[in-house]
Amino acid sequence: MEILSPQNARVKGWAQLQEKKHRDKQNKYVVEGIHLVQEALSSGADIECIAYDMDKGIPFELRQIPDRGQGAEWIGVSHAVISKVSDTPSPQPVFAVVRKEARQWQDLIMRENGLVIVLDGLQDPGNVGTIIRGADAVGAAGVILGRGCADLYNPKTLRSTMGSLFHLPVLEGELLSILPEARERGARLVTTMLEGKRSCFEYDFRGTSWIVIGSEGRGVSPEVAAIVDDAIRIPMPGQAESLNAAMAASVLMYEALRQRHYADTGQ
Template identity: 65%
Template sequence: MEILSPQNARVKEWAQLLEKKYRDKQSKYLVEGIHLVQEALRAQVHIECVAYDIEKGIPSQLAQDAAARTDVEWIAVSAAVIAKCSDTKTPQPVFAVVHKERNHSNQLLRQKDALVIVLDGVQDPGNVGTIIRTADAAGANGVILGKGCADIYNPKSIRSTMGSLFHLPVVEADLLELLPKAKEAGARIISTSLQATSNCFEYDFTKKSAWLLLGSEGQGVSAEVRTLVDDDIIIPMRGQAESLNVAMAASVLLYEAVRQRFFNQTIIPVHTHK
């Protein structure tokens, strides 16, 4: 199938997905670029179609996936169509239209030793995407997005995940409803605070489910959500910076938890005998 005109009704529908209100209305989103399309195809998510540049053909990197995913419609389109469906100055030669899949928090609540990142009002889509990517790299069990967070299906958020969006549960939830359930299930809600007396390297992340709560770039965790925090910790800073970017803070906490859980073996000194 070919679609060459940017005025085509279907193309107009795709282009609408660059805006959140239409992503919500259609329950679909766009994934742009060879790597992200490939990740989506291999994750077996529900893909409506893949559109590729008619002049360049299906990218060679996707040829095997195109043969495997016979349930996906592959459409040759003009460069003008691709440009209309992209928010970048230099559009990629391929994009996919993907149906949203609702992830549920139940599986995270059931896991007794889960490592979960919880975001409260993190508004920058690049930060949200980077945190999801880091959570994936660290082997976290999931990411929870509370109210006020950037839309995970924002094109910048998706690009920042580098495909990690398809590797672990990302759940949108009301934190005032979900966090009490997590506490009842045995999770500890852990957050950062400049007033904390314990630092993140002293805290024991190994005993129970650890739900790491991070707030907005400017305001931190909201007052209502903060009432649900069990333990406050601080990331020590020996330099003069006042704070860390929220994505960097998430990385520090995640990897300290990973270090304690998987790499905290006692090092036995080696004695050399003369």
């Protein structure tokens, strides 16, 4: 199938997915570029269609994937169509329309000894995506985005995940409901505060640990802080006043990884 006109009704529908209200209404989102489409295909995401620049053909990397997108429709489109749908000034030669996956946060609570990263009011899409990527890297059980966070399906968030969105459960939910239930099931809730008594290197991240990361400017909200079990600090012997949210989350995630898998090996 081929679509050449940017005025085509399907193209208009795809272009609308750059806005959150339309992503929510259609329950779909767009991923752009060979790498993200490759990750979506390889992970078995629910892909509605893949549109590629018909002048360049299906990218070589995507042609190598076995059973590439069974059920997905492959559509050759003009550069004008790609430009209309793309979020970037220099569009990539391929994009995919993906259906959102329904995930249950209860599944994360049931993960014994799971490491879960919880984001509270984190508004920067780059930070949100980078934390998801870091959580994937350390083998976390999943990531939960609370109210006030950047939209998971924002194009900037998606790009920052570098495809990690497709590797582990990432979901949005109401933290004031989720966190108390997680505690009841045995999770320890920990966050960082400047006035934290213990260093993050003295804290025990083994067992079921949920790390709560607050917003760049205000930290965790008072409502969420009231639920958290422990407040720790990241030592900063230098002169920097603070770390950004993604850096702070990375320090804690890798300390948790070290304790869980490398503490006694000397590696």
